[in-house]
Amino acid sequence: MTLVARFTLRRGTFESSIDLTVGDDEVVAVLGPNGAGKSTLIRVVAGLEAIDDGMVSIDGRVLDDPEKSVFVDAADRGVGVVFQSHVLFDHLSVEDNVAFGLRARGARRRESRAQIHEVLRRFDLLDLAPRAPRTLSGGQSQRVALARALVTSPSVLLLDEPTAALDVSTRREVRRELRRHLAEYGGSTILVTHDPLDAYTLADRIVVLENGMITQMGKVDEITSRPRTRYVAELVGNNLVLGVATGTTITSETGVQLGVAESWNGPVLATIRPQAVTISRTPDALTSSRNSWPMRITGIESSGERARVHLTGPLDLVGEITDRAVEALGLRIGDEVTASVKATEIEVYER
Amino acid sequence: MSRRPKRRHTPIVVAVWAGVAIAFFALPFIGILVRAPWGDLPDVVTDRAVRRALWLSLRTSFVASLIAGILGVPLAWVLARLEFPGRSVVRAIATLSMVLPPVVGGVALFTSFGRRGIVGQYLDDWFGIRLPFSTAGVIVAQTFVAMPFLVLAVESAFRQLDTRYEEAASTLGARPFFVFRRVTLPSVRPALVAGLVLAWARALGEFGATITFAGNLPGRTQTMPLATYLALESEPERALVLSLVMIGISFAVLLGLRERWLTTALPEVRT
Numbered sequence: 001m002t003l004v005a006r007f008t009l010r011r012g013t014f015e016s017s018i019d020l021t022v023g024d025d026e027v028v029a030v031l032g033p034n035g036a037g038k039s040t041l042i043r044v045v046a047g048l049e050a051i052d053d054g055m056v057s058i059d060g061r062v063l064d065d066p067e068k069s070v071f072v073d074a075a076d077r078g079v080g081v082v083f084q085s086h087v088l089f090d091h092l093s094v095e096d097n098v099a100f101g102l103r104a105r106g107a108r109r110r111e112s113r114a115q116i117h118e119v120l121r122r123f124d125l126l127d128l129a130p131r132a133p134r135t136l137s138g139g140q141s142q143r144v145a146l147a148r149a150l151v152t153s154p155s156v157l158l159l160d161e162p163t164a165a166l167d168v169s170t171r172r173e174v175r176r177e178l179r180r181h182l183a184e185y186g187g188s189t190i191l192v193t194h195d196p197l198d199a200y201t202l203a204d205r206i207v208v209l210e211n212g213m214i215t216q217m218g219k220v221d222e223i224t225s226r227p228r229t230r231y232v233a234e235l236v237g238n239n240l241v242l243g244v245a246t247g248t249t250i251t252s253e254t255g256v257q258l259g260v261a262e263s264w265n266g267p268v269l270a271t272i273r274p275q276a277v278t279i280s281r282t283p284d285a286l287t288s289s290r291n292s293w294p295m296r297i298t299g300i301e302s303s304g305e306r307a308r309v310h311l312t313g314p315l316d317l318v319g320e321i322t323d324r325a326v327e328a329l330g331l332r333i334g335d336e337v338t339a340s341v342k343a344t345e346i347e348v349y350e351r
Numbered sequence: 352m353s354r355r356p357k358r359r360h361t362p363i364v365v366a367v368w369a370g371v372a373i374a375f376f377a378l379p380f381i382g383i384l385v386r387a388p389w390g391d392l393p394d395v396v397t398d399r400a401v402r403r404a405l406w407l408s409l410r411t412s413f414v415a416s417l418i419a420g421i422l423g424v425p426l427a428w429v430l431a432r433l434e435f436p437g438r439s440v441v442r443a444i445a446t447l448s449m450v451l452p453p454v455v456g457g458v459a460l461f462t463s464f465g466r467r468g469i470v471g472q473y474l475d476d477w478f479g480i481r482l483p484f485s486t487a488g489v490i491v492a493q494t495f496v497a498m499p500f501l502v503l504a505v506e507s508a509f510r511q512l513d514t515r516y517e518e519a520a521s522t523l524g525a526r527p528f529f530v531f532r533r534v535t536l537p538s539v540r541p542a543l544v545a546g547l548v549l550a551w552a553r554a555l556g557e558f559g560a561t562i563t564f565a566g567n568l569p570g571r572t573q574t575m576p577l578a579t580y581l582a583l584e585s586e587p588e589r590a591l592v593l594s595l596v597m598i599g600i601s602f603a604v605l606l607g608l609r610e611r612w613l614t615t616a617l618p619e620v621r622t
Contacts, residue, residue: 046522074521087519091537100533104525152524 003156003188005045007054007064016040016212022156022188029203030192033231037212038192039084042158045190046081047074058155058188075104077156080149084161086141088133094144095120095129101152116151123147123181139170139177146181157182159191163198175201196235208232226349228269237308239272239317245348256314259290259343267351276345277319279309280338281329292340297333300326311339380598387595388588395592403570404578405596408555411486411574415493416501416551422494423501423550424536424543430502431509449499456496457563464491465564488565489572493554500553501546508542509535548608552601 003022008015016037022028032038043049045056047063050071056064058079063072088097096103098119102112120126123143133141142162149157162178163171179202182189191202199206199220206223208216208231216228227233233240243252245264251257258270283294295313307326311317317339331337395401430442448456464471464482474480482488516538520530536543558576565572567581575597582590 046518048518048522074518075524075526077522079522081519081522083515083519087515089516089520089534089537091540100520100525101523103533104520104523104529148523 002059003045003190004055004057005041007044007051007056009040009044009049009051011040014040014212018044018209018212018214020207020214022190024188025186026205027182027189027191027203028205028207029199030190030207030209031194031196031199031235032209033194036209038194038209039160040212041209042081042160042190042192045156046079046158047072047077078152078154079156079158080152080154082142082145082149082157082159082162085165086133086145088136088141088144088148090132090134092133093129094125094131094133094136097133097144098123098125098147098151100148105152119147119151137170138166139174142166142174143177146178150181150185155187157185157187157189159189161193162191163193163195171197178202225271225347226269227271228351233271237274237318239274239277241270241272241315242351243268243270248343250346250348252315254315256293258341258346260346260348261344262348264348268348269351270346270348272317272341272346274308274318274320276341277309277311277317277321278340279311279319279321279325279329279331280340283338289340290343291346292338295337295339297331297335297337299333300331302326311337313339383591383594383598387591391588392592392595395589396596400569401578401593401596404573404575404593407486407489407570407573408575408597409600411489411493412551412554412557415490415497415554415557416547418490418494419498419501419550419554420543420547423498423546424505427502427505428509428531428535431506445502446499448496449503453496453557453559453561454563457492457560460492460495460560460564464488483564484566484568484572486565486571489561489574492560492564493557496557496560497550497553500549501543504542504546504549505539508539512538544608548604552604555597555601 002024004020006019008017010016014037018037018041020028020041030038030041040049044051044064051064051066053066055062058077062068062070063077064070088094089100092100095116099107099109099112099116102115103109117126120129123146125140125143125147128136128140128144133144136144142165159178163174166174175198182202191198193199203220206216206218206220207214208223208229210229210231216223216232218226223232224236224238227236227238227240230240241250241252241256241258243250243258245251245260245266245268247263247265248260249257250260250264250268250270260270278289279295293313293315295311295317297309298312299310301308301310302323305323306320307323309319309321309326309331311319319339329337426445430438430445451459460468461483462468464474466472466475466481466483471482474482480487482491512535516534517530520534521527525533556576557574558580561572561574562577567573567577569578573581575593579590579593579597582593
C-alpha cells in the first residue's frame, strides 16, 4: 500500500503545501511545532478536510482530487485514525468500541464475535472488554483506540500525537506497545508528534513540518546529524550555524567567522555538537582550536553527570561538559567565559 | 503559598429574595393542600368521569411528547448543524407556539387542520380524517404547544456536542445515518430525556389550544385541565381534588427524573 499526499490547503491565513509519499509497511513520523499543520495532514488523509489543489491517493486509488471533483468520504477510505485524546465512545463498552467499525459495515454481533475476541486478545483487552471507556487509564484507552482503528484492517493508519495525552511514566510503555503493534501491522503509517522520542523510537523516516511546509525529510540519523532548520537543530539538541563558505572559513549570517577543516564554497549549514564545545576561564588561552569567542553563560542544565551550558556572544551555542568541570571552573549564570571549538569538529554541508 | 479560603458568606439580600420566590411557588400548593376536601378524595378519584379524564390526559400527553420527539429531534439537528438562509426564521416559527397564547394556537390549528381548514378539508375529503373534536385533535394541539420545549433542549445539546466523536465514527466506516443513530443521538440522551419530560409536562397541562381546537367532549377530548376548569364553576371541591391529582403526578415525575436533570445541567467535561 502506498499513500501519496501531494496537496495545497488554504484555511484563512493558514496555508499548507505538502508532498509526501508513504510506502508499504513504512512508518513515517511527522514532527513539528504546534500549529505547523500536522493535524491538518491527518485530517486531509482521513477525509475530514478537503484539499484545495493537488491529489491524495492510496495505492493508485484517488481519494481527493479537486480538479476532477473526486472526494471519497471518510467512511469509504479504509484509513484508520487514532485521535489525540482517543475519542472513545463513552456510551459503549470497550468491546463495543472495538467492534464499532465492523458493526458500521453491517456485521452482526454474532458474526463478528470471534474476530472481536481475537482482536481484544491481541491488544490485551479481554479483561477490560465490559468496562466503560471513562474508567480506563491513559495507556489502556490508547490501546482501545488503536484496536478500534485496526479492527477493519485499514490500508493506512494515522496516529495523532499518540503519547501526548499520557503521563510521562506510561509514555515509555505505550511506545513499546505501539512499536510492537506497528511492526505487526503491514500498512502505511503516519505518526504525528511533537515529541522527538516518539519519532526516534517508532519511525523509519522523519518528516519535519513547519508553517505548513516540509522543511526536512530523512532517516533518523540524517535528521539528528544534519538538521536543516533551527527548529530541528534545537529539537535534536545540536548547534546549527547558517552561513556562506569561502575556502576553510564560514561567515555566519551574523558575521561571525568559523574556521573549518574542509574547503567549501557557497551557502552552507554547519553543525557543532555540544560535546565539541570547550569552555575555559582564561580569555587568551593558547589552544589548537581555530575558533574561540568570548561568551556569557545564560543557563546551565545539569542531568547529574553532564551539564548543558547555554552560551551567548557573537553566536548562540550550547556546550555539553561534565558536572565536575562545571564545579572545577565554578561556572555560574552570567559568568564571562571563552568558548572554543576545533575546526575538525565542525561538520559542514550544503544548504 | 496557600491560604485557606474564607468561609463562603451567603449574601443575605439574595437569600431573602430566594426565600420570597420559594414562598411564592409553595403557597398556592399549600393552599390546595389546606382547602382540599380530603374526605372526598377516594370518591372523586374513583369517579368514572374523572378516571376517564385522567386516563385521556396521560395517554394524549404521552403520545404528544413521543411525536414531539420523533419530529423534534430531526428538526433540532437541522437547526443546530445545517447552515441555510432563513435559519433564524425557521427557528422562530418552530418556537412561536411556545410564546403564543395557547388560545391563538388553537385558532391557528382550527384554520389549518379544522374541517374547513386549508389542510383539514383535504384530510377529510381524501382520508376521512377529522381532527377537531377528536382525541387525535387533542394530541395535535398538545404536540403543537409542547414540541418547542424539546426542540430547544435538544438543539442546544447538538450544538455543544464535540464533533470529533462523529468524525471518529465516520473514519471507522460509519454512514451518516449510522453515525447519527449510534453516536450523535446517544451523546445527547440527557438533553433528549429532559426535552421529552418538558414537552410531556407542557402537554399534560395544555388547556387553551385543546379547548379551542378539540373542544370539551367528556371521554374524548376532555382532559384533566379541562375537567378541572369546568368543575371549578359547579363543584369547587371537585376541582381541588382534580388539581391535587395532577400536582401529585407532576411532582412524582420531577422527583423521579432529578438525576437526569442534573446530568443535563452539568455536561461532562473532557480534555
